[in-house]
Amino acid sequence: MLRSMYSGVSGMKNFQTKLDVIGNNISNVNTIGYKKSTINFQDLLSQNMSNSGNNPMQVGLGSAISSINVVHTPGSSMSTGVGTDLTIMGEGFFVVENNGEQYLTRSGNFIVNDSGALMTPQGYNVLNSQGNPINIPADKYSSFVINREGEIVGKLASDGSEEKIPGGTVGIAAPANPEGLRKFGGSLYQMTASAGENLNLGTATNAKSEIGSGMLEMSNVDLTEEFTEMIIAQRGFQANSRTITTSDEILQEVVNLKR
Structure with missing residues (x-):
């Protein structure tokens, strides 16, 4: 199977979790004393294609969640x-x-x-x-x-x-x-x-x-920042889904080589 398909699946899962974090922040925009959360990604292990030459030839295997952190910056005060x-x-x-x-x-x-x-x-x-x-x-x-x-x-x-x-x-x-x-x-x-x-x-x-x-x-959630991150997460999810679709089309072509 193509590595790109599994990479796309990992990306979709991670961006879905990112949307979960953003959704929770937005739902608590008026929660007293709430502290927003942020999510960070990291790449997974890479597969070595060849060790010849000066530089290694590697292909990544997708991404993973490295951390979900709570940001303890103070929120504004309401009288x-x-x-x-x-x-x-x-x-x-x-x-x-x-x-x-x-x-x-x-x-x-x-x-x-x-x-x-x-x-x-x-x-x-x-x-x-x-x-x-x-x-x-x-x-x-x-x-x-x-x-x-x-x-x-x-x-x-x-x-x-x-x-x-x-x-x-x-x-x-x-x-x-x-x-x-x-x-x-x-x-x-x-x-x-x-x-x-x-x-x-x-x-x-x-x-x-x-x-x-x-x-x-009040909550330290910034709606402008959250909506911007939501757009990024949505586009990332769409891009990874397109990777899976393209990989599927290539596999279909391989299957159709013998008719």
Whole structure:
């Protein structure tokens, strides 16, 4: 069989995966805290035709996917006016917990439930810089604000004075290699060995970042870039399909040599 046919098949499969990545990026263009993915290709092993002469004579056998990477560049901030909506201005991730499992996220659309716990809409507890759930007692504080250091400052219901709520500093994790995190779903990430040995959980100051209150970080997907990549993927898919069609026509001619 012709090598070109198998090369075309590998190319079509890879560009189909590229379209899958692009489609997922576009579908999450308005997802809070979403980070886009990119895909890279590499060539497969080449077959040696001859070793004579100074230069090797080789024919490639198609392409393969080398990596699908998450791009952790910051997205633009959108003002909401809601005090519990937080955005990280810089590096790092919020840390949330559910049933003893910790996850990282850039999605800061948090709420305070009836017991005073700071949580995600899915019911995950937001952790402080010591790795403990944050709780804001409603019977003690009439209101609260979150400053740029992530400290929650409450107004006492008794006399109206302000104080920092104990254990109320929003924790920020700074893994050594964010690209090594595994997407878990729900805008959450899981730690892996590739991401680093630990979360490096601390304050926003430790992570050299700041926290913005009343704002949310939007997706970093650029529709212009995604549509351009979609055109490239479509043309690449069509070109590889034409390679298969041409190879099939050549094989048909070989079959028809003997009539």
